[in-house]
Amino acid sequence: MAQQHLDPPTNPTTGPSPTGDALAGYLRAQATEFLRSLRQHREAGGDGGPAGRAKSRVGDNGSEGSVDAARALRRSARRISGSLHTFRPLLDPDWSEAIRPELAWLSGTLAREHAYAARLERLLGALNRLSGMAALPVQTASAVGGRSAGAMGVPPEPELVGGSRGRVGTAEPVSSGPRTQPTGNLTVGAAKAGALLDRQLTLARTRAHSAALQALGSSRFHAVADRVAVLASEVPLTPAAYTTDPRPLAAAAEDRLTDAVAALPLLTAGHPYNAEALVHGLSADTAPQPQDAPWHQVRLLLRLHRYAREVLYGEECPVDGRLLAAGQALNLHRDAAEAASAAASAARTPRIAPATAYALGVLHADQRHEVEAARFAFQQAWQKTAVRTT
Template identity: 50%
Template sequence: MGVSTGADGRSAGEALSSYLRTQATAFLRGLGVRGDDEAVADSLLRGSSRRIAGVLHTYGELTDPAWAEPMRAELGWLGATLGREPQYAVRLGRLLDALRRLSALTPPEDPLPPPPLPQGAWRDTDPATGPGPAPAAGPAYGRRTDAAAGAALGTEPGGSGRAPGPRSGGAGGVAAVAARGPVPTQAGAPLAVGAARAAALLERQLTLARTRAHSATLQAMGSARFHALADSIAVLASEVPLTARAGRPAAAVLPPLAEQAHSRLAEAAGTLPLRRAAHPYNAEAVQAALGAELTADLQDAPWHQVRILLRLSRYAAEVPGAGGHGDPRLAEAALVLQRHHEAAESAAAVSAAARTPRIAPATAYALGVLHADQRHEVEAARFSFSRLWQS
């Protein structure tokens, strides 16, 4: 995937200033409509902030660094702040849809009525939905003697009863539940039994996170820091501080800088395990992501970095006179890596929910299946990207 250069009669500074003014205008338009539609306004603010910051990064030598570097930092802060609330909303919708889909694949069996509990018996409690049903099989009813509950929570019988932490299993603990199969109770306890509780737990946690993100957005939008940034963007709409090199022809200056951005992307993509990812049903990669030796976060980080570099390369090509990549696969690759990012973050959210103390075994099992499903989505995105990038 190479870069094709094009001719432009303007100077590099004129071409760059034109692009930055367009994005600054979009930013100011987002401020104007925020009172009517916050979602549309925040989308305009995030998009323009990312583009301005990305272009200032790629073409930084054409602008005054004393002005450009603080501007990039503030735009990064704003984009990250505005992006959290919609991310939590998308993540919750994704996970609830996945739970409904997975539950539909395994309809629950007709449960047998459980025998009455002995006096003083312990009953498992799910913090999302309250007390749950006691196990219906086995010689005793306590968690200390229920091997099925211990297996579902990733603990040994007689253990603490808490979901495993990162070093004792973490994501691997919930995935191991899915690998073992349904919790072996008298009724069979398929996925549907714990799906409702898992959905309630995820909804509670992610809704709380979304509410906090919304409060942080409101606080940021009313801060002196944001107003100073908005003033700087208003100035940017009419004037861009440029260096002497910006006076050279755009065709001579911009394409080499855009090519450097694309080269950084190609170099980072070259370090990815694309050959392994190109195999469908890549159980080896899934196991590596869930194992103790290489956590999912560490394995996902290079892919997230490629996603960011791909975004920077595409923004650099949007500047007039920079030359376009001339390859529609880049836009498709960006969508694939976005799906990869959403699936990886969703799996991390499920793993965090599985660490909630004292969740019911059926809830832990449902979370384990959901976590494995999201990690398979991660591998599916890697498969698509590897085939696309190497074609």
């Protein structure tokens, strides 16, 4: 099936074609958003200076304002970095190649604390649902550096057909295969498995929180912020960029996405339950599952494609429901795959009770089923796209 490229933001018959000015305007806007978010983060006490560290010790650094500002920082850093990658022929190569990895470092460092907290909440919620227990310890959104605001019950998440939790975009509920019914061993081991996961992921979150504070107070971060401040007023375009149409570069990013999707086993993923994600996930290898890597790569390429659309359309970029649904499915795929890996890692803890290991094994299988459900949801969203654009 032929993939239709995105439409240009201006009609060549009624207006001028876009040039590098569109890229420059987009980068200036993202740089301005980066600086605004940084100021809000510092005002909320989330910087890595003495005041920020003091507030962190008393638990104020996890305020909603600080969390939102850090999320906005990551969002603008990703968009700047992604646009520099897609449209690099239009930019000064030395400057672009110097700042792009630094933005990726910053975005990744700031994302880890939230990722560990979300992973723990996901796993404890799944344990609660699988075991039928009324309460398991869970991190709250306001917990900082691994300090929980207290144990609380996690209400079972709403079940869809086959038990899959994630509605992706406007897609119909999908089945992720048969669910394991609670058993005596699972009920006995679930509480200890939850406590083990809480200890391990809370420790990881604490370390990620400290690393983020150190990063925001480092000379490396200040160098990145200085470069972004310059970018807010002056974009280092090449001389030819002012007369170059960026649409072919955006089309190349879309082609890379299309090729990567074509390499996925979409025929297999088109069946609601095929056990491929589970079978391959049972490997004793501690390395990340190699079968997940192509899906993660598609997620990154889809993000670059979305950013390229934003560059071309500017503030009038229309919401593409098909891209939104596909992106949400791939986000669920990543979250479930990483949660399954965390459950498998906890199950390898020495000298744990058999019931605990059993509960972690059931949890691992449950999350691999969620991986499979996310692949099915992506396949459904993408095939609808292919039918409409052929």
